[in-house]
Structures are given as structure tokens and as C-alpha cells.
Amino acid sequence: MKTREELAVPRAEFRSYYGRPVLKPPVWEWKIPAYLFTGGLAAGSALLAAGADLTGRPALRRAGRLGSLGGLAVSMVLLVADLGRPERFHHMLRVAKPTSPMSIGTWILVAFSPGSALAAAGELLPGRWFPRTRWTGRLLTLAARPAGLSAAAVAPGVAAYTAALLSQTAVPAWNEARYELPFVFTGSAAASGAGLGLLAAPVAEAGPARRLAAVGAAGELAASALIDRKPALPARAYTTGRAHRMRRWSEGLTAGGAILAVTAARRSRPAAAVAGLALLGGSALQRFGVFEAGVASTRDPKYVVVPQRERLAARPLAGGTNGTGHPDPESPGLASPA
Amino acid sequence: MIDEHSFYGPLPDPAADAGHSDHPPRVGFFTDTSVCIGCKACEVACKEWNNVPEDGLNLLGMSFDNTGMLGANSWRHVAFIEQDRRLGVQDAGLAGLPTGPPASDQDAAVVAEALRHTQRGGGQLGTSPADLPFPSLPVADGDGPPGSRDGLRWLMASDVCKHCTHAGCLDVCPTGALFRTEFGTVVVQQDICNGCGYCVSACPYGVIDRRPHDGRAAKCTLCYDRLRGGLEPACAKACPTQSIQFGPLDELRERASDRLADLHADGVPEARLYGEDPDDGVGGDGAFFLLLDEPEAYGLPPDPVVPTRNLAASWKAAGIAAAALAAAAVSAFAGRPGRGRR
Numbered sequence: 001m002k003t004r005e006e007l008a009v010p011r012a013e014f015r016s017y018y019g020r021p022v023l024k025p026p027v028w029e030w031k032i033p034a035y036l037f038t039g040g041l042a043a044g045s046a047l048l049a050a051g052a053d054l055t056g057r058p059a060l061r062r063a064g065r066l067g068s069l070g071g072l073a074v075s076m077v078l079l080v081a082d083l084g085r086p087e088r089f090h091h092m093l094r095v096a097k098p099t100s101p102m103s104i105g106t107w108i109l110v111a112f113s114p115g116s117a118l119a120a121a122g123e124l125l126p127g128r129w130f131p132r133t134r135w136t137g138r139l140l141t142l143a144a145r146p147a148g149l150s151a152a153a154v155a156p157g158v159a160a161y162t163a164a165l166l167s168q169t170a171v172p173a174w175n176e177a178r179y180e181l182p183f184v185f186t187g188s189a190a191a192s193g194a195g196l197g198l199l200a201a202p203v204a205e206a207g208p209a210r211r212l213a214a215v216g217a218a219g220e221l222a223a224s225a226l227i228d229r230k231p232a233l234p235a236r237a238y239t240t241g242r243a244h245r246m247r248r249w250s251e252g253l254t255a256g257g258a259i260l261a262v263t264a265a266r267r268s269r270p271a272a273a274v275a276g277l278a279l280l281g282g283s284a285l286q287r288f289g290v291f292e293a294g295v296a297s298t299r300d301p302k303y304v305v306v307p308q309r310e311r312l313a314a315r316p317l318a319g320g321t322n323g324t325g326h327p328d329p330e331s332p333g334l335a336s337p338a
Numbered sequence: 339m340i341d342e343h344s345f346y347g348p349l350p351d352p353a354a355d356a357g358h359s360d361h362p363p364r365v366g367f368f369t370d371t372s373v374c375i376g377c378k379a380c381e382v383a384c385k386e387w388n389n390v391p392e393d394g395l396n397l398l399g400m401s402f403d404n405t406g407m408l409g410a411n412s413w414r415h416v417a418f419i420e421q422d423r424r425l426g427v428q429d430a431g432l433a434g435l436p437t438g439p440p441a442s443d444q445d446a447a448v449v450a451e452a453l454r455h456t457q458r459g460g461g462q463l464g465t466s467p468a469d470l471p472f473p474s475l476p477v478a479d480g481d482g483p484p485g486s487r488d489g490l491r492w493l494m495a496s497d498v499c500k501h502c503t504h505a506g507c508l509d510v511c512p513t514g515a516l517f518r519t520e521f522g523t524v525v526v527q528q529d530i531c532n533g534c535g536y537c538v539s540a541c542p543y544g545v546i547d548r549r550p551h552d553g554r555a556a557k558c559t560l561c562y563d564r565l566r567g568g569l570e571p572a573c574a575k576a577c578p579t580q581s582i583q584f585g586p587l588d589e590l591r592e593r594a595s596d597r598l599a600d601l602h603a604d605g606v607p608e609a610r611l612y613g614e615d616p617d618d619g620v621g622g623d624g625a626f627f628l629l630l631d632e633p634e635a636y637g638l639p640p641d642p643v644v645p646t647r648n649l650a651a652s653w654k655a656a657g658i659a660a661a662a663l664a665a666a667a668v669s670a671f672a673g674r675p676g677r678g679r680r
Binding site for chain 1: 345400417419449450454459460513533534539541545634657662663666668
């Protein structure tokens with residue numbers, strides 16, 4: 001009788017049902033990673049705008065406020081469009097559930113939106129239709145600062161909750177990175193917001209954007225490197241395939257953009273614009289890369305079976321047995337390599 | 339009421355934990371796969387009673403299984419596994435016949451490779467068709483010497499939503515569409531679900547899925563309508579061998595441990611229960627199984643854990659990261675003059 005090893009196909013270091021996935025791959029498409037980017041951009045921009053407002057940097061403030069509302073508006077469209085029943089988007093507002101990061105995220109966005117929108121309105125509207133000499137224009141300008149500050153207060157939540165949303169799933173790659181992902185995402189949000197500031201504000205005002213770019217990029221790259229170095233199998237989804245390629249490009253763009261931001265971008269507007277674009281691109285690719293790693297880890301059953309098998313084997317009287325402590329003599333499981 | 343084990347660990351009464359004060363006992367399924375004959379009456383009865391749409395007419399090459407997986411449009415799924423191994427003391431009838439090596443492993447590899455190239459890698463099975471090329475499967479050559487192989491068994495198992503004590507799908511549902519019934523089961527309210535898809539990624543068993551054209555999530559309801567009418571679920575009613583047993587969960591657990599002891603006494607040491615343990619990663623399943631091989635051979639996760647177990651850790655990490663972002667933003671502006679600085 002031939003042994004199993006002689007018959008085994010290359011993918012047979014674990015067992016599966018005809019190689020079929022154990023989990024359902026996410027039904028989310030490109031709109032969700034795109035939202036991760038635009039939501040982060042909205043958050044990072046809102047923080048920069050509030051700081052610029054308080055320290056008297058009008059161009060940076062304007063870029064931040066408009067970037068925040070723009071990112072938020074695109075986010076809303078993406079989130080609603082990704083629903084299976086977009087016309088029922090308001091069903092999200094029926095409940096507030098701490099066990100559901102998507103529910104909490106909905107309420108975080110509800111808290112973020114009015115401030116972001118009003119601050120941008122205060123930036124855009126006074127002038128033609130709401131002249132500053134009239135009370136409407138004066139009210140808008142007056143309300144813009146508290147509105148922008150309220151958005152900035154919620155912005156870190158907007159940037160961070162999406163990491164909990166992804167890690168609070170059975171998707172092996174996302175679940176495995178639950179401690180690192182929030183730092184990747186907040187760092188990425190800071191880098192993208194700062195990138196927009198570098199792109200849109202003059203060099204003289206963009207000092208805080210350059211510093212935020214450096215700090216955000218450093219945080220994102222460090223947390224991202226921690227994920228890559230995790231020994232657990234699900235982390236391999238980040239260092240292989242399309243996810244790996246996207247994240248390498250992301251790292252290159254983010255690191256390059258940050259270095260440029262604290263060097264040449266201090267003097268040259270074109271260099272600042274290049275740095276800003278690189279940071280924005282790096283942030284977007286990071287989100288798509290993380291998303292892709294999660295999808296890949298659901299498509300291949302090894303990411304589910306092998307870690308769970310190892311967990312069982314590490315437990316006394318479990319792995320490779322029939323639940324009663326008697327080993328199954330013919331079991332080819334990892335616990336009893338044949 | 340929030341219990342110390344509301345999110346993880348053993349929870350004796352999930353219906354009460356969900357707020358049902360005066361409720362019937364928790365019910366579930368015990369699926370004894372050792373007596374399953376693979377008739378698929380459960381799949382048919384479920385589709386008929388619940389008006390579950392078609393999930394594609396596939397020819398998968400997975401033995402007699404052309405359903406492939408549980409999904410939005412398959413709430414029962416019968417798995418078929420061919421193995422060159424004896425079942426207990428059963429005589430496979432191969433003695434004296436010319437037998438070569440079995441081809442089942444190569445067959446499985448052919449199917450796996452074809453699935454890998456489909457849109458969701460095979461995860462769409464049970465929900466929508468998998469467009470596989472007509473499988474060209476190797477056939478075992480029967481030219482080996484007689485007696486070279488005496489083992490042959492055909493495992494069949496009817497899979498279903500586990501109605502977990504701690505249900506990942508229910509925990510993450512942002513609309514409240516998924517809820518815990520008075521019977522301790524987990525059901526989607528179709529008039530509430532807006533198809534966000536979070537439950538699909540939160541299920542550690544890969545059960546619930548979104549219907550592509552309908553846009554809403556769907557899964558086994560344990561025939562909630564029939565339960566309310568005092569009837570047993572359609573699949574259990576239709577099962578001709580009592581492989582699918584329905585009843586109060588406590589009673590089913592007793593029955594299952596008796597059956598397991600009988601099988602072990604009868605020389606089937608590989609028999610094991612799956613999902614019956616309230617100390618497992620999901621607090622025990624409302625629908626549990628007696629299996630004759632490792633769970634992963636049936637496409638089941640060997641040690642599933644509800645994602646909600648890490649809820650506090652996830653929120654804590656997100657909170658620290660959010661605070662770090664706020665601090666980074668403040669420090670970027672701190673101590674520097676504004677206007678006119680180069």
C-alpha cells in the first residue's frame with residue numbers, strides 16, 4: 001500500500017475538503033479599501049485643518065477643511081454603494097452596538113460629519129452667496145472654528161475604528177494583526193492628510209504637515225514591519241502575492257514621501273507636491289494591500305486550518321484525537337505526522 | 339443582561355442573555371454523520387420549505403457533492419469524502435479483486451486547482467455558481483495485485499449553520515437584523531438587513547453569505563417559522579435515517595455522548611463529536627456533529643473562535659492608536675510660530 005506521502009499533492013501539508021476555502025471570502029469589493037483611504041484622509045485633514053486654524057495658517061486650513069469634507073463625501077458614497085441594499089443605509093442608525101465596530105464606526109462618522117461639513121462650508125461659502133458683511137456669512141465664519149475643532153476631536157476615532165472593524169472578523173490575516181493594524185491605519189491617515197497639506201499649502205505654512213507626515217509615516221512603517229515579522233502563518237498573507245507587492249510599493253512611496261517632506265519640501269514647492277502625492281499614493285496602496293491580504297487569507301484554507309491545528313496540538317488531550325483522549329491511529333493530522 | 343461570559347466562554351442560556359425572560363428550552367441539531375446515506379433529502383426539504391433560490395447547477399467533481407459549501411442559497415450541504423480506509427470492522431469487498439492505488443487524492447487535487455481559479459476561490463459555492471471546467475478526473479487503475487488494498491469508505495455529512503452560543507455574525511451585525519430567538523437560535527430579519535456583508539467575514543465557519551442579486555445576507559433559520567408552530571425543522575423531518583436529530587440541546591448532548599460511546603465500543607475509534615463542547619471557541623454550537631474524521635476533512639475549521647473574543651483587545655489597540663494620532667497632530671503644531679515662518 002502506498003503511503004499518503006507518496007500520493008500527496010504539494011498543497012497537502014494540511015487537510016481540507018477538496019482544497020475549498022473554510023471561510024467565505026469577504027463580499028466587500030474595492031470600495032471598502034478605497035473608503036479606508038478616503039476615511040483616513042478625511043480624518044488626517046480634519047486634524048491638520050484644526051491645527052492650522054488655531055495657529056493662523058489659512059491656506060493649510062483651507063486645504064485641510066476641504067480635504068476633510070471631500071474625503072468624507074467620497075467615503076459616504078463608497079460605503080452606501082457597497083451595501084447590498086443601498087436604499088437601506090439608514091438601518092445602520094437603528095442600533096448602537098459596542099460588539100460591532102461597524103455600528104460604532106457609523107456613530108463616529110455621524111459625530112464627525114457635521115463639524116467637517118460646517119467647517120468646509122465656512123471655508124467655501126462666505127463670499128459670493130454669503131458675503132462676510134451679512135450676518136449669514138459672519139455666522140458661518142464664526143461657526144467654522146468650533147465645527148472644525150469638533151471634527152478634529154472625533155477624527156482620531158474615524159482613523160482608528162476601521163482597524164477594529166477589520167480585525168473583529170474571522171479573516172485570519174486581519175484578526176492576527178489586531179494589535180498592529182490600528183497603528184498602521186492611524187499612521188496612514190496622518191501621512192495622507194499631511195500629504196494633502198503638502199500638495200495644497202505653500203511651503204511657508206506647511207511645516208506642521210511636514211512634521212505630521214514624518215511622524216505618521218514612521219508609525220505606519222513601523223507597525224507594518226511588525227506585521228510582516230509576525231511568526232504566525234496568517235501574517236504570511238501580508239508578505240506574499242499581490243498584497244505583498246502593493247505593500248512594498250506603499251512602503252517605498254511612504255518612506256520616500258516622508259524623507260522628501262522633511263528635506264527638499266522645506267524649500268521647494270514642487271518637491272513638496274511630489275512628496276504629498278507619494279504620501280497619498282503610499283497610504284492608498286497600504287489600505288488596498290491590507291485588504292488584499294485579508295481576502296487572500298480566506299481563499300486558501302491553510303490560513304484557517306494550520307494555525308487552528310497547531311493551537312489544538314498545543315492543548316493537552318486535544319489535537320489528533322477523537323475528543324476522548326484516544327489518538328486516532330490513522331489520522332494524518334499535523335499533531336501526528338505520519 | 340451582560341454576563342461575564344456574554345462574549346466568550348460557556349453560557350448556559352443564550353436566549354436569556356439576549357433578553358428573553360420566559361422562553362422555551364434551547365433547541366438545536368445533532369447531526370450523526372455515521373448514519374448519513376447522502377440522500378440530500380435535507381438539502382431539498384430545506385430549499386422547498388424556506389423557498390431558498392437556486393445556487394447554480396454545478397458539476398464539481400467532489401464525489402457526489404455538487405453543492406460544495408453552505409452559503410446564502412444552501413442552508414444544508416451534504417459533503418462526500420472517499421477514503422481508502424476501513425470503516426470499523428466493515429468489509430469493503432475488495433478482497434481478491436485487482437486493486438491499484440486509490441485516485442481520490444489526485445481527484446481532490448484536480449478539483450482544488452480548478453476552484454482556486456474561480457472568482458471567490460470556491461467560497462461562492464452554495465451561493466452562486468462556480469464556473470468550473472468539466473472536471474477531467476484521473477481514474478484508479480485496477481491492475482494492482484489482489485489484496486493490495488482492503489480499505490474503502492465513503493463519508494457523508496450534512497452541514498448546517500451552527501447557531502453558535504457566541505455568534506460572530508450576530509455580534510457584528512450593525513443593523514440588528516441578526517438576532518437571538520427565544521429558542522436560542524440565530525436568525526436574519528430580511529426586512530432589516532441592508533447587506534453590509536460584515537456577518538459574512540465574522541462567521542468562523544464560513545456559513546452566512548450575501549445573495550448577489552437580492553443583496554441581503556441569508557442563512558439557516560433553524561426553521562424559525564416551523565418552531566413557532568410547534569414543528570421540527572424541515573431537514574430533520576425529511577431525514578430518513580435520523581442522521582439529523584432535532585430537539586432540546588441538553589437532550590441532544592446526552593444522546594450524542596451515548597452514540598459516541600457505542601461507536602467506540604463497536605470499533606470505530608475515530609468517531610468524535612464536533613461543536614458540542616460549551617468550553618470551545620464559540621461557547622458550543624447549537625448544531626453539533628458526530629464526525630468520523632478530522633473536521634477539516636469535511637471543510638470545517640478544527641478550532642473555530644468567535645472574533646468577539648478579542649473585542650476588548652481590538653478596541654483597546656484602536657483607542658491607543660487614536661490617542662497616538664491625536665498626540666502626533668498636536669505635537670506637529672506645538673511650540674512653533676505660525677505665519678511667516680520658513
